[in-house]
Amino acid sequence: MQDQQTNESFIVQYKNHLKAGDLTGCLAVLQELQPFDIAVLFVSLEPKQQPQLLRMLDTRLLADMMQELTPTAQYDAFRLLGRNRTTEVMDRMDNDDLALFLDSLTEEDRNRFLADMDAEESENVQRLMNYPPETAGRIMTNRYVWIPLYYSVKEAVGKIREFAEISETLSYLYVIDEAKKLIGVVSYRDLILADATDQIADIMYTRVISVTVDTDQEEVATIMRRYDFLALPVVDESQVLSGIVTVDDIMDVIVHEANEDIHKLSGGAKGIDFDTKPGTAAIRRLPWLVLLLFIGLVSGTIISRFEDTLNQIVALAFFMPMIAGMTGNTGTQSLAVVVRGLISREMDRQEIFRLVKREFTVGLLIGLTCGVLVTIIAYVWQGSLTLGLVVGVSLLLTLILGTLAGTVIPLLLNKLKIDPAIASGPLITTLNDVLSLLIYFGIATAFLSYLL
Amino acid sequence: MQDQQTNESFIVQYKNHLKAGDLTGCLAVLQELQPFDIAVLFVSLEPKQQPQLLRMLDTRLLADMMQELTPTAQYDAFRLLGRNRTTEVMDRMDNDDLALFLDSLTEEDRNRFLADMDAEESENVQRLMNYPPETAGRIMTNRYVWIPLYYSVKEAVGKIREFAEISETLSYLYVIDEAKKLIGVVSYRDLILADATDQIADIMYTRVISVTVDTDQEEVATIMRRYDFLALPVVDESQVLSGIVTVDDIMDVIVHEANEDIHKLSGGAKGIDFDTKPGTAAIRRLPWLVLLLFIGLVSGTIISRFEDTLNQIVALAFFMPMIAGMTGNTGTQSLAVVVRGLISREMDRQEIFRLVKREFTVGLLIGLTCGVLVTIIAYVWQGSLTLGLVVGVSLLLTLILGTLAGTVIPLLLNKLKIDPAIASGPLITTLNDVLSLLIYFGIATAFLSYLL
Known part of the structure; x- marks a missing residue:
């Protein structure tokens, strides 16, 4: 695999370019990296080298990289970004990741961050934070593509194109009625196999498998594993589409739930990891x-x-x-x-x-x-x-x-x-x-x- | 969620249509079902009602349904299908699932099944079965889309369209050179955002994150979780693209590995589940x-x-x-x-x-x-x-x-x-x-x- 060694080699490359003052070289390294790698690179830099890296990333990559950092590193990075770019990046982050970050802050900091955000995005993330922990509502994202029932395949493809950059998954299109109720789903595969003039209403599945905002995340994981889905729509009590849960979050849920089972089975308490303070660990x-x-x-x-x-x-x-x-x-x-x-x-x-x-x-x-x-x-x-x-x-x-x-x-x-x-x-x-x-x-x- | 209750309701619906001799009604129920649900329905039918259901499914749905059955149920279903359709369905199944089924057979049965298959498919699945258990080689599939370096975006889109029905994921296109070596990857997202006349060589990532056929499946899972990928390419020792591992298999790997850890931690032996015979469980x-x-x-x-x-x-x-x-x-x-x-x-x-x-x-x-x-x-x-x-x-x-x-x-x-x-x-x-x-x-x- 392209593993640790490669990881280290790109860090070395970047630092060499930096030392030589070759920003084009730095940029070339960055262009080949995944958000996770950029996060590793960012953390490995000296504090005074970090602002430079942030300046070279566009808003989208910055948002993706932020999602790979720990809350403490996120906080530092946002401080380096300054108020305006912070707001841009936060508006662009998946709101489930953003909710996790905001949850880690003091109330004062949280309110300051929220106040700077776009009103709609801020409202979205606050709504998310109100759902109980470990439910579908808490881990869902609003970055998905929905279409009205009366669209043709051609119009649907147009909408995918328009939202390609911001949506978390392109595998499914969700079909909603005038009341925003979820009434169907079309997979990208079906779309590709259909004719441009076909009506969405004719090719969509009407038996949509969905979960509600308060479904336990472990149950969401079971359903996704059972059906091999890449994303699952989340509806509220009146069947209104509220968000989608994506498979990458579900992988984390599966690991998290397995760890919880192991801790329970071994009589250990929940919420103890390598970073827990001794006093807290003892009390738990x-x-x-x-x-x-x-x-x-x-x-x-x-x-x-x-x-x-x-x-x-x-x-x-x-x-x-x-x-x-x-x-x-x-x-x-x-x-x-x-x-x-x-x-x-x-x-x-x-x-x-x-x-x-x-x-x-x-x-x-x-x-x-x-x-x-x-x-x-x-x-x-x-x-x-x-x-x-x-x-x-x-x-x-x-x-x-x-x-x-x-x-x-x-x-x-x-x-x-x-x-x-x-x-x-x-x-x-x-x-x-x-x-x-x-x-x-x-x-x-x-x-x-x-x-x- | 659309849960057990809905599951049971579609079974009841199907059986009612069947009792009334209304095959069109049965077909309408089937059309709305996922492969997993069809498998649940199939198993819930009386033996004499099963052949009818199999006749109503096309080869693709049959192959997908087979993958949701236990090896014993698969064996029964194949016997009902008869030799010709069995061959068709096996040629269409993901070869990782097929390998699991063949592994469960006696050598005699296995050879009989393999002999009936398309020569190329049979060779593919046999090669897969030769990789050690719990490696990337064992869980990879050959149902993916690859393109040569000299393609334009338009040609790439054409190839996706052509292979949409058989490929397991449409999220990535893998780019290979004349020696079949993996040299790049293009995500479907990049493809949608590019112009039709752009060259693949210009928009692809050249730093492809891949694993080799003998990478441990747990490591594959770690990499997929880290990068939030939906699929990961698998190469052999000379960087030749051999297959891809998809995220649905990785979810199963994560659950399996967690179970293994729990069994080891509790001093239980590997490979004991609800179906293990008492003697075997005791000896283990x-x-x-x-x-x-x-x-x-x-x-x-x-x-x-x-x-x-x-x-x-x-x-x-x-x-x-x-x-x-x-x-x-x-x-x-x-x-x-x-x-x-x-x-x-x-x-x-x-x-x-x-x-x-x-x-x-x-x-x-x-x-x-x-x-x-x-x-x-x-x-x-x-x-x-x-x-x-x-x-x-x-x-x-x-x-x-x-x-x-x-x-x-x-x-x-x-x-x-x-x-x-x-x-x-x-x-x-x-x-x-x-x-x-x-x-x-x-x-x-x-x-x-x-x-x-």
Whole structure:
């Protein structure tokens, strides 16, 4: 691929031209770059070299580059641009990206930026910022091409041409009626295959697949993946076309949602990344940990209830961490299969039953294998077949139970319309700890006379 | 959105028309459907109603619908189509989807299907199947539009028109030289904004961002996300254009890779989903579990070395699960942050240092909070301040250590070019178990005289 190395080579090239005072050379480098690369170059320059670069970019490229910068770098870049060009660039940016930038500012700065903008653009971006986070309304853009129903193919092609420069996608044309309601869609492919004199009304799809402004972004992603769309129209409660969501934003949504699932599954808090301050990260993680601490102490009270048993056979304590750990691990394995599986399918009663049965069988097979193994090890190590059998049978039972807990709990949460990823790994692990200790000491106490 | 309900309503509509013998009505329903919906409809029909549906679809729609079916359903559908139409449809399918289908067959069936195909198409799909799994070569398609360097814009538009029906994306035109080497790219947007008489050579980008056939699909996804591309060209080792990867396949790659990370992090095996047979699932999960079983027994031997301590203060056992569990949990939390963070950035030495320092501080803060809390609880519960302090200080130390292990181990693996997700939650948890028990019993033994 044209990778890091090429990235670095264009930066070196640009800087060499700059050092030689060869602005034409600099411009030649810029002309071959993608917005992302220009952003990388911009950030790599000395502060005093940055204004020069900004002056060489036209408004469109500047707007595209801005979208690739972090909010802090955007802020710096806007300050270098000066008020007039800032306004031009902001009017040109996709309003979903702009909303993200404005969200990162203090209220005072935000109002100042908004006041400078074109009234219509400013209103658009403010409307966007009013939608709840992680909804279609928040990630949609208003840079698309719409046409009225009475257009011919020729007129539609003319409109595409006119809006080519500002629209985010050229793959679909959305057809609306007098009330701005979405009534059809024409793909660019259909347009190319039609005759110039054909009427849009005759070639459009009338069953438009759309989402509403408050549709969850994860659902938007599922629909786009299902239909392999490059963009999806967003309507309000009265079917009025409000914007479109494009596939590049959806790729980011998919990554973001996967990260969120992973953090939930690992019991980590949302919103912790490499840049989060330690205090904030600690406060976000603590609630879960304190809860788990108390559940952990429940394990302690269980052991304390079996104090007599433990006092008589201290060797029982040697196998405690292994049994609790293994039960937690099988639970987490099942959990991961269920949580991710639920993302791609709806489950009916029959499928749930089939899955639970499958996981039960898996637990049984794993339990038998590990149970026999540990019976032998315990017998060889401690010289007591009874102890070996107590440990082995306990492990068999707890592994079956652990697997079932990891399967049934997320399915149950899903049925109750609670996000199953909330049944995080640590929760399942800790619950399984408690269960496994009850079983282990229960069996041990029952066979106590044989163990002594 | 036009969701499940609409899905079901079109199925009902179609079946009603079918019952009434109204084929025109059936056809009208079909005309408004997307390939995915037709696939849903096809699967929902009785076997004897299926051939009728297939007869009503043209080759193109059939090929698109096939791509939405599972391999088993594809096989059934092809059998219903008969040999001639099967060949037509296979020649028309994207060769990445076709390769997936052929991969699912027995060798005998595969050879039979391949023999029936058009010689060139058959060769194409076989070449694709020879690339290693999860590489760009395996997921690329040959349905794209390429043009020679000497074309004018008008000629290019003509070629798009000619290939509109079969090409997977119309967003980019790839420019190649006489040796079929990729030398430029023109976006459809540029084409629309250019004059008909402009030369392609003048308006194309010559710095084409491309990947090679053996680029890992995860890297392809990163590049597409970075540049917001809708398709990415794939070249062989001599820069000859071999195919393109489209964004719809990349969305699936992103989901697939996230699922893989989750399974690795949860210590589950790759390739287990709702349809995996219990025996297979058990065999895939067992290796990890057996390894963890042995590590778990190491915890046991540690406890056995402190048998005397434990014998004297059985209450120490009550806090064992809590300490081991908490250490595992904080480790998993740090792990999740690091593993997913590494996906979106390269880390230099300075950033690594900053991250480790951050996690150390987080561990310290969490350790202090939980340590104080558990000291008080242990004191109130067991009536011994010394025991409380032993438990509290142990927890403080193990939490700091757990956090660091969850941070440093994946970073180290990443440095060694090993996938950090392999340092799965269960591994970190089990390692942290061992460490925490050593610390806990070490401190307890040191203060034994005060504890008695």
